[in-house]
Amino acid sequence: MSFKPSPVVPPLTRPQLAEARRVRAAELFDQGRSGAEIARMLGVGDESVRRWKRVREKDGADALRRRPATGRPPKLxxxxxxxxRTALEQGALAHGFEADLWTLERVGAVIERVTGVTLSKASVWRLLTGRLGWSLQRPERRAVERDESEIARRVAHEWPRIKKGR
Incomplete structure (x- = not known):
């Protein structure tokens, strides 16, 4: 017996549920139901129903729908x-930095040079991780003198002997 995974329908979010409740109230208004009856059926307060009715009468049924969240428009x-993106893909060395590593300060300086817009470190981070889709990459810190073949030899020969001696 085999099972096919059923398509997962995500649960409604609170704003979606609230919108559905307001739209249902509008439908019930059209059916001629009283405000108290609608409040009881939807499990909300009488004042909410009265407010929805005022909004609907003033601006129409679409006024009861959700509106996208507003906010400050992006600086870029x-x-x-x-x-x-093009400037950053050239690398830090191409912009006169001594090492080919990007820091928030360096990226901020390049942004200001390229666009003339100054961003805070937090805004630079949001730009990199959000709009550009970059992620934090940290260089591995290893000694210059590190000898990979010597490490492999010790792991293969010395470590079993040390472990056996316990």
Whole structure:
């Protein structure tokens, strides 16, 4: 017997549930139900139903739908973000830095040079991880004198002897 995975339907979020409740209230208004009856059926307060009714009468049924969250517009438009991406892909050395490693300060300096826009470290981080899709990469710290063949020899020969002696 085999099972096929059923398509997973994610549960509704709170804003989606609230919108569905308001839309259902509008449908119930159209059916001629009273405010108290609608409040009881939807499990909300009478004042919420009255508020929804006022909004619907003033601005229509679409006013009860969710609106996208607003916020401050980004300082960099899409074209500027692509300019920054191109500049960063050239590497830190191409921009006059002594090592080919990017830090938030260095990226911020390049952004300012390329676009003329100054961003805080937090905004640079959000730009890198959000809009550019980059992730934090840390260089491995290893001694210059490290001898990989000697390490492999010790692991193969010395470690079994040390472990056996316990």
């Amino acid at each position: 438009n899409d074209a500027q973000v692509e300019q920054v």
